[in-house]
Amino acid sequence: MTYGKYHGCYLDEKKLRILSSFYGNYATTNSPEFCLDICIQAGFPYAGVQYASECFCGDISPRESAKTTEGSCDMKCPGNSTKICGGYFTMNIYETGLSKFVPVTPKLSSNEKESVRIVFLLTLNGRALRQVHRLINVLYRSHHYFYIHVDKRQDYMHRKLSALEKEFKNVRLAPNRYATIWGGASLLKMLLSSMKDFMSLGWQWDYVINLSESDFPIKSLEDLERFLSANKGLNFVKSHGREVQRFIKKQGLDKTFIECETHMWRVGERKLPQGIIIDGGSDWIALSPEFVSYVVGKQDELLSGLDVIFQHTLLPAESFFHTVLRNSIFCTTYVDNNLHVTNWKRKLGCKCQYKHVVDWCGCSPNDFRTEDWPRIQNTLNRQLFFARKFEPVINQEVITRVEQLIGFTDHYHIQNLEGYWQNIYDIEDKPAGTDDTLLSHAGSILRQNAKILLQEDCTIELGEVHEINLYKYADVYKVSSDYDQKEMTFRNLGGILGPLSEPILVYQFSQIEKLTENLTVILLDPAGIIADVNIIYKEENNLTNFIKFNVKTPLLPGVWKVALLEQTLVPIAITKFLITPLEFFSGKEMSHQETSLIHSGSINSYKNYSHIKDIDLLPSTKDSLLLQELAFSNVKRIGHDLREWIDSLNVVFYDILGSCLSSDSFKGKQICGKYKFRDCVTTDWSSLSPDPKGTIGKLNLRTGRLERM
Incomplete structure (x- = not known):
């Protein structure tokens, strides 16, 4: 095959196109060269121009019987009037210089006991430490390796996982950490940097598989090993499965982006390089050492050129490895399968939820829940070994089911199987990570607990808050903040709101209910003033929906009310939520000036209702004036007076269910006055309670596995 080699003029048929793989109409730019570029980008061997503006691509050689006289192709090209672009159902056909591409079909598995060593490249973000432990427990074998990159901003996760590097010789944490964002160029930089680093460690391995804390295996590790041992040298990536030109537009590959200050800025249009096949799809991959060595080694002309392109590409990790494979000597090792099943629900996942970090509208998969179990079952006879996404704060039962599916039988031994803890504050976090609302709330809970103990003649001295952990069993919040439309849940895991929060109401109708009239939602502030009004229209189809209140921050601290009213303004339902006053601002106690700014609310910005x-629902005029006067006086409270105000509000919304002592301090101190402390290990709720599923197991030297029990 030779680039631009002319085959001749061919007759075409509307119902049986001579080149049928791609069609595009380019009224001002079409020419043989233009069409050749389009077809090369898509990897097709043949390009054809017709009816002046039409471009066709195909991978089957045109039939000689369809060849006709050159005079039948008589229309000039709009992009180059010196060239001919076919005619009425006649096509000028050219070679692109490419051969027909057929991805490799991998072998099913190998019965031979040929060893295979895997580098699990874990790219971690967030604070789901126990889920990371659970993932490592399932994957760990002494002959495999774990290279862990923790996002530069996630100091808690990095501190906690650093212990693994000291305990296990086959675990290494990335020394070069990146602050990555969704769709950012930093994601690709992080992957390439990580690969370059572990290539220098002297590890002997056969595959690298990248995973996040949201991935989990859906087949046993032994199944994966047998499959990979039969397919050494191949590279597993997942292609987009659509027309390349559509993919280029959808991904924004024809746009230039620059990552700056944790944002991907779109700065203009661009033309992709000529002669390069463009491919992409998923950024979850399984690559051979030969290919990785090529990618991170000394750059040739292809790699140096693609390096420039992908530094300014949106979602570069979803296209870079695919494109390098298709345009290099490794094209014969390309397998169109990334070994993953992904839980796509486009209606929920494509809500432009990343607009705050990228000038583009992107999609993201959903978490697996128990109702998605059939989708996992359908992978049993397919070459799929991992699934994503899983989040224990969303649904932990489905993770337990997956463990049972892949051969774990220890669940009936596990205490707290259905419980999940996630750290949301640690004293060692950098000051930038300090949450003033959370600290103010936690301090109030400690004081409330101290008062309860004092009634039992037990006096405790309060110190600093060292840790705050969320214990999730079955919590539901009607009003909170940081609503995730995709998962239809709040990312403010504790549901704790402060003056600078942006509260959101989530409401749900039963399937048997159908609105016969519009409903009114009224938001009432602690001073008894209507802050916002919204309408739920009877035509609404969603069973679950949300309202983001149009109220400026800071919010007036105190008890807020949300009322659902009929058309006649008769209340149907009322719920309350607390806006906790702040004891701290930027980690320090509030000053007079700060309280006057933050606790005064934004009443003057309300619309006139x-x-x-x-x-x-509304207080009388007299009561309203008293409430407003009280709100004004609360603004002046600082120090001890401020803490008393915070405590008086928190005690209405939160109960103390118990206190315990850690094992280190338990001995000889369990009796305090009339109160007998429990050892935290013996409770169901303490973060110190045994949680084998979320704790790194003990290494069995004989089997090379981690044992949870």
Whole structure:
């Protein structure tokens, strides 16, 4: 095959196209050269121009019987009037210089006991430490390796995992850490940097597989080993499965992006390089050492050129490895399978939820829940070994089911099988990670607990808050913040709101209910003033939906109310939520000036709802004036007076269910006055309670596995 070699003029048929793999109409730019570029980008061997503006691509050689006289192709090209671009159902056909591409079909598995060593490249973000431990427990074998990159901003995760590097010789944490964002160029930089580093460690391995804390195996590790041992040297990536030109537009590959200050900025259009096949799809991959060595080694002309392109590409990790494979000597090792099944629900996952970090509208897969179990079962006879995404804060039962599917039988031994803990504050976190609302709330809980103990003649001295952990069993919040439309849940895991929060109401109708009239939602602040009004229309189809209140921060601290009213403004339901006053600002105690700014609310920015009257929800004029006067006086409270105000509010919304002592301090101190402390290890709720599924197991030297029990 030779680039641009002319085959001749061919007759075409509307119902049986001579080149049928791609069609595009380019009214101002079409020419043989232009069409050749389009077809090369898509990897097709043949390009054809027709009816002046039409470009066709195909991978089957045109039939000689369809060849006709050159005079039948008589239309000039709009992109180059010196060239001919076919005619009425006649096509000028050229070679692109490419051969027909057929991805490799891997072998099913090998019965031979040929060893295979895997580098699990874990790219971690967030604070789901126990889920990371659970993933490592399942994957760990002494002959495999774990290279762990923790996002530069996630000091808690990095500190906790550093212990593994000291305990296990086959675990290494990346010394060069990147702050990555969704779709950012930093993601590809991080992957290439990590690969370059572990290539220098002297590890002997056969495959690298990248995983996140949201991935989990859906087949046993032994199944994966047998499959990979039969297919050494191949490279597993997942292609987009659509027309390349559509993929280029959808991914924004024809746009230039620059990553700056944790944002991908779109700065203009661009033309992709000529002669390069463009491919991409998923950024979850399984690569051979030969290919990785080529990618991170001394750059040739292809790699140096692609390096420039992908530094300014949106979602570069979803296209870079695919494109290098298709354009290099490794094209014969390309397998269109990344070994993953992904839980795509496009209606939920494509809500442009990353607009705050990228000038583009992207999609993200959903977490698996128990109702998605059939999708996992359908992978049993397919060459798929991992699934994503899983989050224990969303659904932990499905993770337990997957463990049972891949051969774990220890669940009936595991205490707290259905419980999950996640750290949301640690004293060693950098000051930038300090959450003033959380600290203010935690301090109030400690004081409330101290008062309860004092009633039992037990006096405790309060110190600093060292850790705050979320214990999730079955919590539901009607009003919270950081709503995730995709998962239809709040990412403010504790549901704790402060003056700078942006509260969101989530409401749900039963399937048997159908609205016969519009409903009104009224938001009432602690001073008894209507802060916002919203309408739920009877035509609404979603069973679950949300309202983001149009109220400026800071919010007035105190008890807020949300009321659902009929068209006649008769209340149907009322819920309350707390805006906790802040004891701290930027980690330090609030000053007079800070309280006057943050605790005064934004009443002056409310819309005028004075026309809404005579509702049972609203206080009388006299009571309203008293509430406003109280709110004004609260603004002046600082120090001990401020803490008393915070405590008086928190005690209404939160109960103390128990206190315990850690094992280190338990001996000889369990009795305090009339109160007998429990050892935290014996409780169901303490973060010190045994959690084998979320704790790194003990290494069995004989089997090379980690044992949870």
